[in-house]
Amino acid sequence: MRIVFLTDALTSGGLETHLQTFINELIKRGHQVLVHSYFTDPVFFQGIRDPHGLFHHMIGTDDALADVAPFAPEVVHSHPFYAITRGSQLAEALHKPFFITIHGLYNSGLDNSESGVRVCEKASSVIAVDDGVAALLAGCIPTPEKLVVIPNGIDLQTFSPLAPSRNRLKAPGFNPDCFTITFVTRFQDGKETPVFQLLEHAPLIAKRLRGLNLILVGFGSFYDQIQELSNIACQKSKFLHVFLTGPQLEVRPYLAMADLVLGCGRSALEAMACQRPVFAAYQTGFAGLIDKSSFDELIFSLIGYWNPLHEKAFIEHLIKLGRSKIRLRRSAEQGLEIIKNRFNIIDAVTQLENIYHQHL
Numbered sequence: 001m002r003i004v005f006l007t008d009a010l011t012s013g014g015l016e017t018h019l020q021t022f023i024n025e026l027i028k029r030g031h032q033v034l035v036h037s038y039f040t041d042p043v044f045f046q047g048i049r050d051p052h053g054l055f056h057h058m059i060g061t062d063d064a065l066a067d068v069a070p071f072a073p074e075v076v077h078s079h080p081f082y083a084i085t086r087g088s089q090l091a092e093a094l095h096k097p098f099f100i101t102i103h104g105l106y107n108s109g110l111d112n113s114e115s116g117v118r119v120c121e122k123a124s125s126v127i128a129v130d131d132g133v134a135a136l137l138a139g140c141i142p143t144p145e146k147l148v149v150i151p152n153g154i155d156l157q158t159f160s161p162l163a164p165s166r167n168r169l170k171a172p173g174f175n176p177d178c179f180t181i182t183f184v185t186r187f188q189d190g191k192e193t194p195v196f197q198l199l200e201h202a203p204l205i206a207k208r209l210r211g212l213n214l215i216l217v218g219f220g221s222f223y224d225q226i227q228e229l230s231n232i233a234c235q236k237s238k239f240l241h242v243f244l245t246g247p248q249l250e251v252r253p254y255l256a257m258a259d260l261v262l263g264c265g266r267s268a269l270e271a272m273a274c275q276r277p278v279f280a281a282y283q284t285g286f287a288g289l290i291d292k293s294s295f296d297e298l299i300f301s302l303i304g305y306w307n308p309l310h311e312k313a314f315i316e317h318l319i320k321l322g323r324s325k326i327r328l329r330r331s332a333e334q335g336l337e338i339i340k341n342r343f344n345i346i347d348a349v350t351q352l353e354n355i356y357h358q359h360l
Contacts, residue, residue, distance in 0.1 A: 153348030178211030187220030190283035203237035272335030
């Protein structure tokens, strides 16, 4: 099968990792894949495994038809945001089935406007990456009957249980005996907000725990501001050490150092696959520790997303977790079980292939 994925830009984050993971599994199964993007950071290609030359890439123009027609795709598949409209127009011109994947709690390009209705009518399926996204879309897109959930699949060969590691903690001057939190996120698009909140309270948490190592993994337009706030926080407490990694394609070494991981969406799922306890952190704040009883609410539910913990409760949660190895171990074990049962990339790509074939 010849598949074209259309995107706006590819830098580093959940969308990019999602595409890399799906593309690698599709290539493994013998499919030809073209990525059409206005901009692609070279780091994106480091995540593609293509031993047989089945992966193709193109920096696109506004004339997607002229760009893509020589590839002769059998399937057109768009990811947010403006690529949704381009994909719809391309699929219509080529008379090919059209698919859209929505990654978050938004319906951009799929609203009840004239253009949104037209796009939804053209789409063969609208794919949500989880039940929370599907629940939102079901109430606000013109064609909810076209919705299908395909989980944000995780490559369980790449992301697998990690042995605890303190080796690299010595490099930034951390105390390897102190409680260590790794926060994996993008420092923009609102995702910088919980980083600000954490840095504001980190000196107090560090004091109560008699030591806290904080590793911030990510990059974005707020990086410099976060670096400045990190310095200020460390000056307030001799018990606090903060290390900013900058942009990272490979996050597993920093997950291996963590007693607790903060994150949301794909970063949370990857940490769970590495058997690390995860505390959900969204644009609106912190939601809670993930385990079997809380997973569906904290990861998928709109209630869990929009009702973050109050600051005092969040602080007390982290302090209690810093003193409870048993609870952290139980969360890590249950998280890994959830990923194995529900988020295996092999199952997700099989589901995607089946949907493609239904509309060919």
